[in-house]
Amino acid sequence: MRPHDMGTLFDEVAARNPHTTVHLDRPFDIAPSDSGSGVDYTVAQLSGLVREASGWLYAAGARRGDRVAVVKRNHYDYDLLACAAVRIGAVPALLSGHLSDDVLEILLKRLDPAVLVTDRVPPVGLARRVLALGSPVPGALTLDDVRGSRAPAPRRRQNDAPLVVNHTSGTTGVPKLVVHTTRTIVHRLARFEAVRWPVIGVRRDDVVANASSYAHGRTFCWTASVFCLAPRKIVLLSDPASASSVLAQHPPTTVEALPSAYVRWQPLAARPDNPFRDVRLFVSTYDAMHPPAMRAMLHASQRKRPLWMQGWGQTETGPLTFRFLTRRALDRSPDARDLGRPVPGRTRLRVVDPATFAPVPRGQSGLVLARTKARCVGYVGEQDRWQAKNTGPWWNTGDLGVLTRGGAVRLLDREVDAVPGLSCLQVEDLVEDRLPEVVECVVLGTPGRPPIPVLVMSGPLDPMVWRHAVSDLPPMSDPHVLAWDDVPRTATGKVRRLDLLTRLVGSAETYGTGRWT
Structure with missing residues (x-):
């Protein structure tokens, strides 16, 4: 099955691959425990929840082409709400609950959402309607107000129309609001992952665990691919601290997690009863991984040849390079800055002089530019900033690095963080x-x-x-x-x-x- 329409994804998966079960570390915020929902779901139940949530959003006033902003505690229901918004033709904009009030106000002003779904008291007047999760908010709707609303029929959209808005990490200031389309994030990225590649592809007997930040674009893309591949179980952690208990009940065979989660799991991995004993594949994205954390996780596995796959990319581009590491490779103390090679046939990289933008020879440092058809189509409210990062078909990553003679990229630092004379x-x-x-x-x-x-x-x-x-x-x-x-x-x-x-x-x-x- 190849993903296409994120609004009906769970319907199609439930019809074709109904055997997958989903397990959470706590109930969804949109289906709390007092509503009778728990932590175990079938795909058909998730499909029903997405369909029901689309009715809530429609009842709250969201229509085709409108933006629906979501800002709440971290949990996988971010992605369910995104699919619900897509289903009615709206554009979900997923904002992390970690954002400060002043940053959130700036982003909401840029988005001008028709509906804001939130579990916090939002800035006044920055959304036409507010749907409050949890404690009531003056002037806002609650889930009880919209439950039972009829879900409209799914609305299709053009492949190049805006599909989803996710923000960048925001390490250097106010995050950028990145716009992707069905063509860029589903066709170019998710479909590439939705293949049973040897070794790294998801298998039907896998137990796939994910501990991520679900407001970010990586999990929206991951949702499209992993559910189409229909593993036996999918385990979703809203908090890495729940790994000890939840993964003990559902020992994973593949794990994808934030680099910070792997760092914090090192003491857990050292325990004789660690829950990573059966993991054959570890996956990391978002940030560079230092060898100690990777080494600890690979040695926690009792598989003969567990593998680490590290992806490097950006919210704007998706993965640009991959590298693969084994225990033996890590024991040789590899350079954490080595981010592997471009994805064959899908991405290209070049390194240029930061002042002139002229290409520099292999082995010489400079700004890293990327070329990929998965590049986002804009920044909400900052299209001039997006345009400034384009150099013809090339995208300026803002990273300093080196292309080796063998074609691998070695990252030095973000340009803004660089220090003369060292990495x-x-x-x-x-x-x-x-x-x-x-x-x-x-x-x-x-x-x-x-x-x-x-x-x-x-x-x-x-x-x-x-x-x-x-x-x-x-x-x-x-x-x-x-x-x-x-x-x-x-x-x-x-x-x-x-x-x-x-x-x-x-x-x-x-x-x-x-x-x-």
Whole structure:
């Protein structure tokens, strides 16, 4: 089965592949436990929930071409609401519940949604109607007000019409609102994944687990592919902390999770009863993975040859490169900056001089440009910013990197985060590999100061051990040790580096220009 219409996806899957069961770590926010719903679903039940939710949105006033904004606690019902909006011809705009009130207000002004579905008190006047989840909001509808509303017939749309809006991670400021179409995100991306590729493809007997940020475009695309491939079970975690109990009940054979989730799962993976014993394939996207976390997960598997697949890309483009790692490859301490090769026949990369945009030779650093037919079609309210990142058919990723002689891309840093004379990512990788007690290392740069290392520790830091570990690295200031929760993060767990820098030194000034963030 090849995905096409996200509004009727679950109907079609339920008709063709009804055997898949879905298991949650907590009830959906749109179907709370007091409504009689639980944590176990068939695909047919999900299909019914999407159809019912489309009636709610229609009753709330959403019509063909309107935007429906969703902002709530993290859970997979983001994607169900997105499919419900698509079903009535509307355009879902999924906004993370991690967004601050001031950022949310900016994004809602750009979106001008007909309906806002939310579990928080929204800014006044930024949506024509508000559908409140959970506690009542003055002037807003509740689910009880719209339950039982008749769902209209599905509305089809053109392949190049806006389908979904997702925001970028927002590590460097206000996130961008990325517009994808059926052609870019479903035909170009999801259909490529909805194939039973050898080794990496989803099998019918798989138990597929996902711990993601469901407001982001990755899971919308993942939904289209994984349900079409019809594994035996799909396990969805709204919180990585629930892995210990939920995955013990449903031991996965494939896992896709945020890099930050894998980092936090390392103690769990070290336990004899770890739930990753039967995993044959680990998948990571969103951000670079440092070897210690990958090594811990692969060694937690009791499979003979478990595999790690890392994808690198952007919300605007989908995956651009892949690399595959085994235990043996990780034991050779690979460079975490090596992000693999472009997807054959689907993406191309080139590296150019940041000032002239002239191509640079292989092995020389510069700005990484990408060419893919899956590129988004715009930014809501910032089309000039989207246009500024286009160089003919090439897309400016805003990353600094190197194309090796073998065609692989080695990432150095985001241009805005770059520090002359070193790669922050490389230093972070080396520190985490040399000091197992370092859960996470972040290196920040600002003019007039040595680079600033920030450490999240699993135990105390011995100053002598630290000095020995970094003795051969470029000079840095003394490290700042912070708790995990004290580091500002995006919904995907990425560190908001500029916010962190401002907290530490009172300024967000960096060496980079930030022109292509």
